[in-house]
Amino acid sequence: MTRSRxxxxxxxxxxxxxxxxxxxxxxxxxxxxxxxxxSRSATVWxxxxxxxxxxxxxxxxxxxxxxxxxxxxxxxxxxxxxIATMAALTLxxxxxxxxxxxxxxxxxxxxMIPEIVTAVATLTFFAAIGLSLGLxxxxxxxxxxxxxxxxxxxxxxxxGMDESLxxxxxxxxxxxxxxxxxxxxxxxxPGIVSGAMLAFIISLDDFIITLMVAEAGxxxxxxxxxxxxRIGITPEVNAVxxxxxxxxxxxxxxxxxIGKKNKT
Amino acid sequence: MxxxxxxxxxxxxxxxxxxxxxxxxxxIGDNEFFTLLGPSGCGKTTLLRLIAGFEExxxxxxxxxxxxxxxxxxxxRPVNTVFQHYSLFPHMSVFENVAxxxxxxxxxxxxxxxxxxxxxxxxxxxxxxxxxxxxxxGGQQQRVALARALAPEPKVLLLxxxxxxxxxxxxxxxxxxxxxxxxxxxxxxxxxxxxxEEALAMSDRIAVMSAGEIQQVGDPSAIYEHPENRFVxxxxxxANFLNATVAETTPSGTTYALDAGGTLTGPDQGRAKxxxxxxFFRPEKATLSQVGEGPNQLRCTVKDILYLGNSTDYWLALDxxxxxxxxxxxxxxxxxxxxxxxxxxxxxxPAALRILAT
Numbered sequence: 001m002t003r004s005r006x007x008x009x010x011x012x013x014x015x016x017x018x019x020x021x022x023x024x025x026x027x028x029x030x031x032x033x034x035x036x037x038x039s040r041s042a043t044v045w046x047x048x049x050x051x052x053x054x055x056x057x058x059x060x061x062x063x064x065x066x067x068x069x070x071x072x073x074x075x076x077x078x079x080x081x082x083i084a085t086m087a088a089l090t091l092x093x094x095x096x097x098x099x100x101x102x103x104x105x106x107x108x109x110x111x112m113i114p115e116i117v118t119a120v121a122t123l124t125f126f127a128a129i130g131l132s133l134g135l136x137x138x139x140x141x142x143x144x145x146x147x148x149x150x151x152x153x154x155x156x157x158x159x160g161m162d163e164s165l166x167x168x169x170x171x172x173x174x175x176x177x178x179x180x181x182x183x184x185x186x187x188x189x190p191g192i193v194s195g196a197m198l199a200f201i202i203s204l205d206d207f208i209i210t211l212m213v214a215e216a217g218x219x220x221x222x223x224x225x226x227x228x229x230r231i232g233i234t235p236e237v238n239a240v241x242x243x244x245x246x247x248x249x250x251x252x253x254x255x256x257x258i259g260k261k262n263k264t
Numbered sequence: 265m266x267x268x269x270x271x272x273x274x275x276x277x278x279x280x281x282x283x284x285x286x287x288x289x290x291x292i293g294d295n296e297f298f299t300l301l302g303p304s305g306c307g308k309t310t311l312l313r314l315i316a317g318f319e320e321x322x323x324x325x326x327x328x329x330x331x332x333x334x335x336x337x338x339x340x341r342p343v344n345t346v347f348q349h350y351s352l353f354p355h356m357s358v359f360e361n362v363a364x365x366x367x368x369x370x371x372x373x374x375x376x377x378x379x380x381x382x383x384x385x386x387x388x389x390x391x392x393x394x395x396x397x398x399x400x401x402g403g404q405q406q407r408v409a410l411a412r413a414l415a416p417e418p419k420v421l422l423l424x425x426x427x428x429x430x431x432x433x434x435x436x437x438x439x440x441x442x443x444x445x446x447x448x449x450x451x452x453x454x455x456x457x458x459x460x461e462e463a464l465a466m467s468d469r470i471a472v473m474s475a476g477e478i479q480q481v482g483d484p485s486a487i488y489e490h491p492e493n494r495f496v497x498x499x500x501x502x503a504n505f506l507n508a509t510v511a512e513t514t515p516s517g518t519t520y521a522l523d524a525g526g527t528l529t530g531p532d533q534g535r536a537k538x539x540x541x542x543x544f545f546r547p548e549k550a551t552l553s554q555v556g557e558g559p560n561q562l563r564c565t566v567k568d569i570l571y572l573g574n575s576t577d578y579w580l581a582l583d584x585x586x587x588x589x590x591x592x593x594x595x596x597x598x599x600x601x602x603x604x605x606x607x608x609x610x611x612x613x614p615a616a617l618r619i620l621a622t
Contacts, residue, residue, distance in 0.1 A: 162349070162351065165353060167345075167351070168345070168347055168353070170318075170338045170339050171318075171338050171339075171343075171413075172339075172364050172365035172368060172413075172416065173339045173365055174364075175339055178368065182364075183353060187354070187355060
């Protein structure tokens, strides 16, 4: 069959797709390439160098911001994943809960709320109740918006799981919590790990909500990068961004691979 | 007979007023291979889940060796289940699967190990202890499920259509295997199936169920030879039904005038003259011959001939609306008794004729 007769061939579509890919990845590639530039210029290539990475790692402010980011991400991830797991188990298994699809929808609805709205609302709310815990404020805010992200892969995994396995455990003299510990959680683990990694990245990358909620001394990496950019783009920003990018790609890939692994 | 399971007026109504079990009474004896047989939706699985404890009865009493267990959760009942799709724990080895119940009961490692080994030996899977369930064939998984359920020495073993996922050959060999296991262990088996052949082949007794009600309880030959109603007669094997009225009663037997014409004689079943009845006989109980019109013979026209290998089914038209099936064993010479369109005589042994409650 010639190409022109093939129903699946649509003229021009592949070029648009290709253009999209270029647009999507060219800026990232340029950022990564210029983070290794030997000169200060962000546009003229002057040879390969690790200079900006060395500088970035030696920078106390960057170190402090990175540490804050990681601490916030770790605590928010643990809290969000735990709550998301409990919510997923309740909304998929508990027969007494009525209107489960509604609750499920409400749980992931924040994914569709404009982040700036959430950010302002969170700031107002914290101010109203007088909450001032430093990093604690950011951790609480991050936990909340990470829950839907952690929930989705956990719920997907749970829905694909055979409920008769839990019935079998119960039939073999296992109590509810023994069944949860020995059967449900181990089988759910790929979903939980996948959800946790997603939550971690979302927390690590967050800018808008963090900017609103952060108090003095709780600067995170994205906020610090933003403040650097306002002064002017330097290869140092490129270097820090590249590290963050690399880290995100690795974690998201792992999350995807683990989530896909041994589907039961 | 000591009753292993005794249910009295047991009812199960699901939300939305769906009655799955209507006031069932049943006694299952100790050391019995008992089968719950019926089409899907008849309530057999509900009854099994009630015994296992996965469902709570709406009303009625369920007792196990004399103890009322109606309100106990599944983990407190000395009853184990072999699930339809085995439900082996995929993240555990065969050994760990079989040991699961023993560990929950607090058996020592040494005890549990010995018991698991004995169980794996019983189902011929000793060499597979270290494998994961996904590395086993369907038949092997089935045997692991059996070993796992038998390991804690349950008082009653429940089997939920355990053979339905296997292919035909394996299913047939597993029938003998299950019967052997039941005899060897001496444990009461309650087996759920929709396959009447399976039920007849394995059971000591069968309860035929339909629409949430127990239709008849009896041993396989009683169920097959003396079905109490039309549902049982139709569900187990093939059946011919004839509407008739009682024409004459004598001490030696009763003669029935068929609505489709002709008469048949059968054993006296205490029906009054003139009463309308439904007669029933199995296709293999009748014989065909080319000639004659004698006592207990009906002249029919051959409508269809279905060759089944070891036997042949003749579809016969008695009149325009009544079709009878006669199953004739195939002889070595392969001669055909009649061709389509020919007239033929059907003879029936009076002892094979039954009256059904309508």
